[in-house]
Amino acid sequence: MIQSMTGFGKHVVQLPSKKITVELKSLNSKNLDINARMPQSYREKELELRKMIADTLIRGKVDFGLYVEITGEETTAEVNQGVVKKYMEQLSQIAQGDDLKLLELALRMPDTLKTDKDDIDAAEYEAIKAATNQALEEISAFRSEEGKVLEKDFVQRIKNLNILLEKIKGLDPERLGTIRERLDKAVADLKVEVDANRFEQELTYYLEKYDITEEKVRLANHLDYFETTLHSDDSNGKKLGFISQEIGREINTIGSKANYAPMQQLVVQMKDELEKIKEQMLNVL
Incomplete structure (x- = not known):
């Protein structure tokens, strides 16, 4: 049975503090061409996810999207207070303004947020793989x-x-x-x-x-x-x-x-x- 190279698959997984969405779109191409979009913190798993996609889809121009939405109190980013204060001191020497205005300007400057790079939780990654497999099943059904x-x-x-x-x-x-x-x-x-x-x-x-x-x-x-x-x-x-x-x-x-x-x-x-x-x-x- 022949399959088309055109297809779409999507699956959403709700974790206690995150909503993970996996999307796959494919068009015709002579070879396999995977374009992956995902948060930087998940890049270490990109090769493994690419292999999962390649083993199933074989050929085509494939757009793979991994989207993570924080739904709970968990966050990996914190305000770099020392940097922000230093920016505010320098800005106050250049122009007069209230603290709120200076804070707003300072937060737009580089390095005002710091991100702690943690290893991906094993259970979370298993959920991502399961979502990817489900999306692959959907896109394969679409192609069929x-x-x-x-x-x-x-x-x-x-x-x-x-x-x-x-x-x-x-x-x-x-x-x-x-x-x-x-x-x-x-x-x-x-x-x-x-x-x-x-x-x-x-x-x-x-x-x-x-x-x-x-x-x-x-x-x-x-x-x-x-x-x-x-x-x-x-x-x-x-x-x-x-x-x-x-x-x-x-x-x-x-x-x-x-x-x-x-x-x-x-x-x-x-x-x-x-x-x-x-x-x-x-x-x-």
């Missing part, structure tokens, strides 16, 4: 639902390509007959005598250059292989991309050999269907 929509579209596009291929097969004898008639007429218009046997040999050689039997067989095989891969257990976006390139190569060869307007019109329709597949393929995991 998006994948079902993509799969349905791919199945219809492949069906359309098979229908167009059958029409090309039906037109092929008529096409070769038309090319032969065109060549016969061109020679007749020259009003010169030609050796019938030699002419037939040259005509056969010429028509072989326009033969598309191999291309029809390979294209049918590629379409079957695409559909088989589409219904495999894993999401094989890159593999499906390679198969679609091979499909395009066969369609282009048929178009270059067609030399027959009705068949070339079918080839244009096939290219349109394949282009829509390639557009959607960019979002497949």
Whole structure:
């Protein structure tokens, strides 16, 4: 079953003095690209959290957000009183003002708050990991639902390509007959005598250059292989991309050999269907 690279997952954990929110958003990308936003005090755990995300999401441009809101009395920041007083003394020498105004100005200056860096509580970190796992489950479910929509579209596009291929097969004898008639007429218009046997040999050689039997067989095989891969257990976006390139190569060869307007019109329709597949393929995991 294929998965989309587009997804969203969110989970919130309420601790006695904190509310922790984990958010995951992903878009399509050739490789895995994780952008992590989290408080500085949690950066020591960033690599481990990144590995959890990489093991699950595999590929895509992923935005990971860890947000912590203090809901109780706990705080890690304190006013650096000595620094604030020193600022106030210096400000009072520069300009007159009441203590409240000077305090307001002083608190805007650097280093007026000090933060004690404590180790992350083990129970708190387990809650963060649990929230991250829950958010990963949600984003994976989202990706799977998006994948079902993509799969349905791919199945219809492949069906359309098979229908167009059958029409090309039906037109092929008529096409070769038309090319032969065109060549016969061109020679007749020259009003010169030609050796019938030699002419037939040259005509056969010429028509072989326009033969598309191999291309029809390979294209049918590629379409079957695409559909088989589409219904495999894993999401094989890159593999499906390679198969679609091979499909395009066969369609282009048929178009270059067609030399027959009705068949070339079918080839244009096939290219349109394949282009829509390639557009959607960019979002497949």
